Amino acid sequence: MDATFWAFVSLVLFLALLVYLKIPGKIGSALDKRADTISKELDEARRLREEAQALLAEYQRKRREAEEEATAIVAEARLEAERLTTEANEALEEMIERRTKAAERKIEQAEGQAIAEVRARATDLAVAAAREILGKTVKGDLADGLLGKSIDEVKARLN
Template identity: 35%
Template sequence: MADLVLLSAAAEGAEHAADPALFGVLNGTVWVSIAMAAFLAIVIWKGGIRAVTGMLDRQIADIRKQLDDAKQLRAEAEALRDEYTRKIADAEKNAAEMATQAEHEAEAVVAQARLDAAELVQRRARMAQDKIAAAERAAIAEVRARTADAAAKAAAALIAERHGKDADKALIDRTIAGLSRPH
């Protein structure tokens, strides 16, 4: 029977390590709880909650400002897009007018010289199509270049404003100063 008690005690000891306790009641869990309660009391007493909420309020204000800036940039980009859409529509209208004008010129040439009419009409039609294609390519290239330039400038401005080494250092310094300052 004594061997059975020793074996069961040994089996229990193998599964669970002994937890030292003071007076049989104050074990490690109780000491950690007391230390945590003391830490929280000191943080509340020293105004730590106000510092944290103040820091969070500043971050919320910064985020709101960034959102407002993003909305403004989006509105500017949409206005720029609308402007270039109008330019493309005007370019297409001009291309159609150029095609119409080329057709009228071709008809006048046909009336003047019936013998060379077929060759001249084909040559003028090719020239008009080339002009139209060149005008469309130029308009599209200009729209793309301006859009890319505007987007790059806006992105560079945002990145430079919000992600510079000095801005990050200043944010860290303010945060550290806010945490270490007694209230």
């Protein structure tokens, strides 16, 4: 008997010992446990992936809503700014109009006052001229009477 035969016999005994100790069953159950673990991990990974996709969809929806809200806020702010600008322009125009009218009234008053002063000065000059002319041409009580009458007439016409 040669060495090959004994090697073959040792191999057969070794394999028989493995079968007797139920090593192939243990290896199979270990592989089954590993396959179950891998299957559970894959299921967990799928579940986590679905949760992540749901969260992503939720955040994208919230982002879109926030963008829409921001757009609405910007549009509302623009409208408010335009309204305020319009109101400010109207208020400015009203103020300018009021001040223009006030200035026109002051000018009219100044014109009226100037006309009154000119009339008063003209009256004074006319009275002085009449007094001088009458004083040179007419003497005495007659001059004073004519002068008083003339002054009264001039004052009556001016008023």
